[in-house]
Amino acid sequence: MSHAPTDWWRRAVIYQVYPRSFADSDGDGLGDLPGITAHLPYLRDLGVDAVWISPFYPSPQKDAGYDVADYCDVDPLFGSLDDADTLIATAHDLGLRVIVDLVPNHTSDRHEWFQAALASAPGSLERDRYMFRDIDENDLDTPPNNWESNFGGAAWSKTEGATGGDQWYLHLFDSSQPDLNWGNQEVRDTFDGVLRFWLDRGVDGFRVDVAHGMIKEPGLPDVEIRDAEAGTDDAAMASTSTPYWDRDGVHDIYRRWRKILDSYSTDTAERIMVAEAWVQPIDRIARYVRPDEHHQAFNFSFLDTRWDAAALREVIGESYRVNDAVGAPTTWVLSNHDVIRHATRLALAPEEAVTQLAGPVTEPDRTVGLDRARAATTLMLGLPGSAYLYQGEELGLPEVLDIPDDRRQDPTFFRTRGTDTPELGRDGCRVPVPWSADEVRNPAADKAAPWLPQPEIFADLAVDRQTGDAASTLELYRSLLHLRKELGIADGTARVLETRTDTVAVEVTPTEEADGSVLIVANLGTDDWLVPADRQVIAASRPGVTTSVPVDCTVWLAGPGSHVE
Incomplete structure (x- = not known):
């Protein structure tokens, strides 16, 4: 059925920009906001409707900006608030909407709140903003429970030398990313203000990081992995047996945020939220897109599906079943900044097929990988609903599997290095976009090298090499996106x-x-x-x-x- 213009998100194709890897305007080796602004016409011509920008906030960059030190400013690495305003205004002038990342599960340990907590005593209001627990004097080295960090190792660290007194603190990701206590009213009120700050600056919505987190089971009980989940491909997906994922209480937060978003919506456009919620079974995702919560939720069940016809038929059918039940569009996605690029992932040998890169894998045949990636994208963009693209996938970029250890930056790599199960992490999907073949092969002497090295194959896949070539992956994306709109497929x-x-x-x-x-x-x-x-x-x-x-x-x-x- 057809929808009103306010429901733009039901049919939108949204392009993810990973700022440090998209476009470098000043030659320092890192992408930035002016670089994004300069390339917005490229995105308009590609045929997308909106751009989602990963975090650009002040940050120590321990996790590429997902360790936020200030939610209401721009890191000088990427520019300034004026640059953000210019980007938003330019996008709107071009007919593009702008979605920014919101990271509510945790802050940086450099955030003023955590610094205040370290200077305050256990039990203080400052420490209540986070998840602190006492150290057992009779068992100094055993954490409060058996929870593990998503980046490897224990999910608990000691403050060690805090002027207010030492305790354990929870971090479901890196130790530099302490989890917030969402049972604290001040935390909730402050994030209301963060939403309003960016909505006042004109953003069209938020991608909510770790949307299935934030609320933890009372008492913080140990994790008990069910036999049916252990050792399966879905073991990393949140389920109802995990005491820190997909708790019912997260939905109260989103109902509150939805009221704020609705108060900013107009007769011509709604402000939206999209949930990054890795949950199973697939029915659970529908709870995040009920009419008074998120507008969209990434379909990670689809992304996680192997290159198998029966499995794809099943996940497509089930996706429509669960989303139609709550009146929500299905939001398709194949790649993002956390997973192996699908031009590589879909061609991995069955025994090595994973969604997120752990140990080394055998590089698959690039021709097979690109054929499957193009086929998967053509399937995805032919399906009604919304879709997300990850920067560079329109060029057919593969995962870079051979980044030297001394150039890697993903905290997963450092937290697991030297353990029994070392992981390479996510750097391979974050290598900067190649705009020019010459810049890859003959980098300018007066410019810094990209923060992650671009392999030689990126020259052949550069934007300037593919533009105008009817057989190229870039022109395939352009033609599909324009035909999708012409035929009205997204509303079907x-x-x-x-x-x-x-x-x-x-x-x-x-x-x-x-x-x-x-x-x-x-x-x-x-x-x-x-x-x-x-x-x-x-x-x-x-x-x-x-x-x-x-x-x-x-x-x-x-x-x-x-x-x-």
């Missing part, structure tokens, strides 16, 4: 068809008034798939496809028929 309805085991077929009716449907077919088999005689190829993930769809290829078909063999 979808029906997953029963097909042969190695094919995914979805019939999309763009609007209730549409004369015909668009058939989306992905061939994941070992043989070509023949296009039905009453259908015509209007888009394909590989060039030159007309009557026969090759392996690892997706097509959009126009015509009256919907039968698929």
Whole structure:
């Protein structure tokens, strides 16, 4: 069905910018806000509707900005508040909306609140903003419970030398990222102010980091991993058995925030929230997008699905089932700054297939990886709902698997180095975007090297090499995004068809008034798939496809028929 302009988020394609890796305007090796502003016309021409910008706030950068020291300013590394205002205004002039990251689960240990806590006594108001617990005098080295950090090691550290007295403090991520106590009213009131600060500056919404966190089970009980979860691909996904993820109390916070957002919404546009909530089973995600909470939630079940036709058919069907039940759009995503780029991930050997990079993996065939990435994207952009793109995926960038140890910066790498299960971390998906082949091959002498090294293959994938090449991945994205809007696909309805085991077929009716449907077919088999005689190829993930769809290829078909063999 068609929606009002205020519901722009139901159909939007939103492009994630990771600031330090997008565009460097001053030659210091780090991307910045002026660099983003300068490339906003590129994003408009690509065909996206909005840009989501990962954290650019003042930060010690222990976790690339997700350790926030001040929620209402800009880190000098990236520019100034004036630069942020210019970016927002320029985006709006170009018809783009702006979403910024909100990091409410934890702060930096350099945040003034945590510094005040260290200078205050146990039991003080300052310490109540965080999750402090006493050290057992009879067992000095045993943390309060068995919770583990997402970045490796224990989720508890001692303050060690705090002028107000030492205690344990909780950090579900790096030790430099202490968890806030969301049972504290001051914390809640302060974040109301943070939302208003950025809404007053004109942002169109927030991506909520670790949206399934913040509330912990009373008493902080030990984690008990169920046998059905241990050792599975889904073990890292939050479930109802985890005492610090997906607690019911998080929804009270979002209902409160939704009222603030609604108070800023206008007759022409709503201000929105999108939840980063890694939860299972898939039904749980619908709780975050009820009418009085988030507008969107990333479909990580879809992102996490292997390159398998039956699995894809199931997750697509289930995604519509759970979101339709609460009147929310399904929000598709294939890559982001935390996972292996899908141009690599979808081609990993089955025994090495993971979503987030842990130990070394064998680099897969790049041609297979790119074919599958293009096919997966063509499938995703043919599905009704909203979609998120991660910077550089429109270039077909692979994961960089061979970053030298002395150049890595992900805290996961440092926290697990030297342990029995070392992890390489997320740097490989964060290597800066190549705008020019010459800049990759012959970097200017008066400019600093990019903060992460760009491999030689990035030169061949640079924006200037792909622009205007009809067979390139960049031009594929542009054509799909424009055709998606022209056909009204995002506002349509979808029906997953029963097909042969190695094919995914979805019939999309763009609007209730549409004369015909668009058939989306992905061939994941070992043989070509023949296009039905009453259908015509209007888009394909590989060039030159007309009557026969090759392996690892997706097509959009126009015509009256919907039968698929």
